[in-house]
Amino acid sequence: MSKKTDVIITGVGQIPVGENWETSLRSMATQAMRAAIADADNPKPQALYVGNMLASTLSRQAHLGALLADYSGLTGIEAESLEAGGASGGAALRQGYLAVASGLVDVALVVGVEKFTDTIGPEGESALATLADADNESIHGLTTIAQAALLAQRYRHEYQIPTDGLLGFPLTAHANGVGNQNAMFRKAITPDAYRKAEPVCDPLNLFDVAPFADGAAALILTRRELLPTGYRYPVIHIAASAVASDTLSPADRADPLWFNAAQTSVEQAYLKAGIKSQQVDLFEYHDAFSIFAALSLEAAGFAMRGRSWQMAADGSLALTGQVPCATMGGLKARGNPGGATGIYQAVEATLQLRGQAGTNQITDAKTALIQSLGGPASVAVTHILAREE
């Protein structure tokens, strides 16, 4: 049942993800915001919510709300940024949703932006390591990749997974990246390429780790009652928004191989939207590492524990599979633009639901589940987007 207070995504904007050496943080964000505003037929946003993870260290720039509002020609409006690690984009979308659903804001602009290439080498690794527990993980030289590798190593041990067991995840992502003109990698990979890939942090190899990259994506949100007459696209509304948190360090969890926050937020979202997992037409999971994709599928109830890697391997996650995932390449092939990621997921899901996903179009997609993770599901932001009949 549609309600006049439903939150609608009326505009989407994104720029290509990659090493955008010639484009600054503010310029990338502005391009994405202008594109979203134009796509929504030029409304006047009353508030700007920025999702960003590490600009303070990577670009030595904090205070992004005012900066980006001003630089994009919106000087004067409400503007602030949200940080929830890798889920910063999801958190900004959540904030936009809350503002518009509450009735306090009529038109919200949400942008996710990250500029990784402003800092390269060990300093970049250091910046990323601040996302883990500084006093108890990062001080021991733990990196975010190593944190994921520790989970993957144990997962393989616990469930007796073959050495190349996780290969289905990057293969799915890369196959879908081909059809996304904004993806960083637009080339499919073979099982053999995966098996021969350079090890990064055992047991993870190069293809198990999504590449950190620059990017910006934006959304315009409003309520149904404010939808302009003659709106040109199918109406996409946010059927559910849910956030849950967990410990920063997997070491502090009773069961490190279970993404509790991911499960909790998905369950809340299903309940809110009144749907079951079988009604999900596509799932944009947070495949920053292939092990995250595996644990997210299990947490969301699509696979038994220790079995999701088989779904990836047997094609169940492909565009024509039972649960299409990473439909525009996911973090692995589209790229992982940090705090922009959650907004890219929303943009991509909106395009799928509108029927604008080109060669990657899921036939008659009506319901999309998107999930933005901070760290190893230390925060999980889950949204369900739905197309109205």
Add this chain to the structure above:
Amino acid sequence: MEIARHWRLKEQRYNLVGSVCPECKQKYFPPREVCPKCGSDIVTAFTFSGRGEVYSYTTIYEAPSGFDDTGPYSVALVRLEEGPLVTAQLTDLGEAKPEIGMLVEMVTRRLRSDGDERGMLIYGYKFRPMLKA
């Protein structure tokens, strides 16, 4: 320079001092002030034995600054014999290859250095294969 933030953690870094919930008796390392299990205030320190086994491990080749002169190095999740999991580096491995289930014990080693030759050296716990008695 970050002298105070490391100095104030000296008990946990050098002696593996965590905490124990006075109500439900759950033990924590690193120490906590509120028990996530039962919600009680925790005021009681608990010194761990330093013995445990490797729950998981990996090797880091691309190290963050402060560690880039020591790589590659192995980090592990160590299951302490009293229960908690701890994130720490493995050290003194010699020819041994880390593996899940390897018995290890805590030792004090240099964790990182703070930049130039005048930078602070930070010490703390690492784990080595358990020495035969």
